[in-house]
Amino acid sequence: MAQYEDKVLHHDVDGIQEYDNPMPGWLMALLYGSITFAVLYIGFYALAFGPASMSAEYRADQVVAKAETQAYFAAHPIVPPTTQVLLAGALDPAVLEQGRARFAKTCAACHGDHAQGLIGPNLTDNQWINGGLVTQIFTTLAKGVPAKGMPPWGRAFPPAELAALVAYVRSLQGSLPANPKPAEGVVVEPEPLPKG
Template identity: 40%
Template sequence: MKKFFPIYVRIPVLFAIFFGAMEFFIDSGDKPAFIKYPIVSILLLLFLFVLIAMEIVLKAAYNVVDSLLTEEQRKAKEIEENLPFSESAFYKKWMHKLTRSNKVEEEGELLLHHDYDGIKELDNVLPPWWVYLFYACIAFSVIYLVRFHVLGHDDQTTEFNKAMAEAKIAVEEYKKTAPDVMDKEKVTLLTEKADLDAGKALYETNCVACHRADAGGAIGPNLTDNQWILGGGIKNVFNTIMEGGRDGKGMVAWKSSIKPSDIQKVASYVLSLQGTNPKEAKAAEGDVWTEE
């Protein structure tokens, strides 16, 4: 056993198992348990110390026992240690426990008095690993039956449906406040200077070619009067910028190049220019808009 799992393998493996158990059973959030809870670090160090101490004691005892062996016993031990793993006593012992197999020489004792056209049957027992797995399946089925059909806990389908419903609610809640999923129904007029300055910068970059820097109108209509072709107010102006104007002769849709939160700022800036009356402004177009 020690040949195949030396001390420098056993200790890290046991330490990792202990550490993993700590992380599994202790809810430490986004930080490792040994950082968030110093007591865990102390326990891990103590555990490591005990492991090392045990290995030292076992090694000393092993050396004492080895010194008491006779020459014949020492040779037999060396032969055993040099055997391949599949031929070692440890391997054979555990395989026998798992399979309860019999030697070929013992098959005569296991023959049943059944003979079918020369085919004979051995009275072999089921392998213990198979029996234990069968018992485990029975235990699992009982627990499953009681949990889901007696106590009425949620099965996987119900858990999935509930998770999807919660996620849908969370998405809808996010959409109510997320600026980049803004639409005509949720948009509101911005009045903060920082927002209007940002809207002005966007307007000067994208809109002056058609509406002039003072919004008096050029190719596009005058944006400073109270008449609107597609309706005034923050909702209509926002929707016109996002979706575009009239088919074939109106403004293009800007939703592919300007995100909704920025369109909201541009629309708010445009509405802040109402009544500025720039020089040589274009004649009013559309219908008079009165905000409700």
């Protein structure tokens, strides 16, 4: 049986010699793997086999998401509850509490803790960009204003939760929070709440 022997290379520098051992297989696999990945990556992103850039890929995804959202709303038309139902919510402590909690979690980041306006408009004044009737506010919430940075919430939350948000927003009308964002849009007098 031939014993495995390390092969010593011929050169010898001041008594230091070198073995001719191959690199371990896993290291070679890693090396060739990275070369293959680099070639594919350059081919995909730089040579136009794939999207021109990550931002182009992002924009393409946005187009798909927008079409998907439109298709969703075409198949599930938004029917706001009646004005009476929405306004009655603004007098119902349980509904208001549901709206308040949801607002704090989901909306305050853009509209401010007290809806005084931040990235999004002030929701406590009597001026509205997209309509100030409670049914219009419901539709704005459900469909969003994607082009202006207001996300659609109609797929994330059931109608009852949107209605609770509308009731809460209605209850904040005229609440005069600190540091209000200047009013935007046209004046709409708030619809009167039903008598207790």
